[in-house]
Amino acid sequence: MDYIPVASADMSGCEEAYATDAIRSSWVSSTGKYLEQFEADFAELCGTRYALSCCNGTVALHLALLGLGLREGDEVIVPSMTYIATANAVRYCGARPVFVDIDPATWCVCPNEIEQAITSRTRGIIAVHLMGHPADMDAIREIAAMHGLWVVEDAAEAHFATYRQEPVGGLGTIGTFSFFGNKIFTCGEGGAVTLNDPQLYIRLKLLRGQGMDPRRRYYFPITGYNFRLTNVACALLCAQLERREQILARRREIFDRYTAALEGIAGIEFQPVASYARIAPWMYGIVIDSQVFGRDRDELIQVLSDHNIDSRPFFHPLHNLPPYRETAAAQTNSLHHSVELGQKGLMLPTFNSIRDEQIDRVTTTIRQAKVSTPRIRRAA
Ligand SMILES: Cc1ncc(COP(=O)(O)O)c(C=O)c1O
Known part of the structure; x- marks a missing residue:
C-alpha cells in the first residue's frame, strides 16, 4: 500500500528549466526577469494594477498591515477559523485581533458578526477566503465603507477563486497570497500582495525593500524590512502560472x-x-x-x-x-x-x-x- 500524502508540490512543467535559467543567469536574489514577469502576470490574473512578491503569505499579511499604518492600540477584525498567521500579522504590528465567528453557509467570516465587533479602535477587517471559498465581499465592503475601515483579503488558500465572477485579491484594499508547498500554486515558500492604489503600492514596495529610497541608493527614509522573494522562486511560479x-x-x-x-x-x-x-x-x-x-x-x-x-x-x-x-x-x-x-x-x-x-x-x-x-x- 503506497503512502498517500495530504499534499505534494507539482514541479512537472518548466519549473526546473526556468529555475536553472535563473541560476545560470546569476540573478538569484530579488531582481530579475522572472520576478518582473511573475508580478506582472499575477496582477493581471487577479485583475489588479499591482502585485508585489514577498517571502511568504504571513509576510504578505504583515506587509499589508504595515502599509495600512496599523499600530499599537488598534483593533482588527479576524475570523477565529483561519490559520494563525492571519492573527499573528496583526499582533506583529502591536495591534489586537478581535475574533469573530464564521457563517456556516460559507465557512468564511460572518458579516453580521463583524458589524457587532466594531469599536472606536477598529481599523480594518481581514476577510479570509477560507479553503478557497470567497468571503461575502459585498457585505463586508459595505460595512467597511460605513465605518471607514480598510479590508484585507487573506487569499492564501484561494488563488483565482471568484466572487461574482471577479477574482479574489482585487476586491478589498489589499489582497494577500501564499505560495507555500501545499498551496495550489507554490514555490516552496513565497507570497504576494495585490492592490490598485498607486500610493499604497509605493509604500509597500518601500517597506518590502528595507525602506531604501528608489531614487537614492543606500538612503533609507524609513525603517523597512527585507520581505523580498527571489528571482529563482519566481521562476517556479512563472512555470506554474503558465499551466x-x-x-x-x-x-x-x-x-x-x-x-x-x-x-x-x-x-x-x-x-x-x-x-x-x-x-x-x-x-x-x-x-x-x-x-x-x-x-x-x-x-x-x-x-x-x-x-x-x-x-x-x-x-x-x-x-x-x-x-x-x-x-x-x-x-x-x-x-x-x-x-x-x-x-x-x-x-x-x-x-x-x-x-x-x-x-x-x-x-x-x-x-x-x-x-x-x-x-x-x-x-x-
Ligand atoms: C489563511 C492563511 N493565511 C495565511 C497563511 C500564511 O502563509 P505562509 O504559510 O506562506 O506564511 C496561510 C498558510 O498557510 C493560510 O492558510
Missing part, C-alpha cells in the same frame, strides 16, 4: 471524484458553496457528524493513517490557542461555529498528481470506516 488552467482543471476533477464517491455516506457533510462563489480547488474538506457516521473526526484520521493515508484536521479556532486565549477571554461574542468546524473538519489528500485509484482508495477507506449502527453517545 494554471491545466492545474485548476485537474484539481476540479479531484474534487468532483471525491464528491461523487462520498455523497451517499451518511454523516459526511461537504463544504458549502455560496451562489456568488466559484471556489479555488485547494484542499478537499469534509465535516464528520460522529453521531451519524459512528466515529469522530480524530478516529477517522487514525483509520486513514492505519491505511497509509495522510489527512489533516481543520484549524483550531484561534481564540482557543495559547497566544490568543487571554485576549479573547475578554470577548463575549459566540464563536461556536468556528469551534464546531475545528472539531469536525478534515482535509483529504489533494494534489495535482494524485491518481484516480488513490482517490478511490481514500474514499473506500472512509466508506468502510463508517460504523453501520452508530454508537449512541450518552449525554455527559
Whole structure:
C-alpha cells in the first residue's frame, strides 16, 4: 500500500528549466526577469494594477498591515477559523485581533458578526477566503465603507477563486497570497500582495525593500524590512502560472471524484458553496457528524493513517490557542461555529498528481470506516 500524502508540490512543467535559467543567469536574489514577469502576470490574473512578491503569505499579511499604518492600540477584525498567521500579522504590528465567528453557509467570516465587533479602535477587517471559498465581499465592503475601515483579503488558500465572477485579491484594499508547498500554486515558500492604489503600492514596495529610497541608493527614509522573494522562486511560479488552467482543471476533477464517491455516506457533510462563489480547488474538506457516521473526526484520521493515508484536521479556532486565549477571554461574542468546524473538519489528500485509484482508495477507506449502527453517545 503506497503512502498517500495530504499534499505534494507539482514541479512537472518548466519549473526546473526556468529555475536553472535563473541560476545560470546569476540573478538569484530579488531582481530579475522572472520576478518582473511573475508580478506582472499575477496582477493581471487577479485583475489588479499591482502585485508585489514577498517571502511568504504571513509576510504578505504583515506587509499589508504595515502599509495600512496599523499600530499599537488598534483593533482588527479576524475570523477565529483561519490559520494563525492571519492573527499573528496583526499582533506583529502591536495591534489586537478581535475574533469573530464564521457563517456556516460559507465557512468564511460572518458579516453580521463583524458589524457587532466594531469599536472606536477598529481599523480594518481581514476577510479570509477560507479553503478557497470567497468571503461575502459585498457585505463586508459595505460595512467597511460605513465605518471607514480598510479590508484585507487573506487569499492564501484561494488563488483565482471568484466572487461574482471577479477574482479574489482585487476586491478589498489589499489582497494577500501564499505560495507555500501545499498551496495550489507554490514555490516552496513565497507570497504576494495585490492592490490598485498607486500610493499604497509605493509604500509597500518601500517597506518590502528595507525602506531604501528608489531614487537614492543606500538612503533609507524609513525603517523597512527585507520581505523580498527571489528571482529563482519566481521562476517556479512563472512555470506554474503558465499551466494554471491545466492545474485548476485537474484539481476540479479531484474534487468532483471525491464528491461523487462520498455523497451517499451518511454523516459526511461537504463544504458549502455560496451562489456568488466559484471556489479555488485547494484542499478537499469534509465535516464528520460522529453521531451519524459512528466515529469522530480524530478516529477517522487514525483509520486513514492505519491505511497509509495522510489527512489533516481543520484549524483550531484561534481564540482557543495559547497566544490568543487571554485576549479573547475578554470577548463575549459566540464563536461556536468556528469551534464546531475545528472539531469536525478534515482535509483529504489533494494534489495535482494524485491518481484516480488513490482517490478511490481514500474514499473506500472512509466508506468502510463508517460504523453501520452508530454508537449512541450518552449525554455527559
Ligand atoms: C489563511 C492563511 N493565511 C495565511 C497563511 C500564511 O502563509 P505562509 O504559510 O506562506 O506564511 C496561510 C498558510 O498557510 C493560510 O492558510
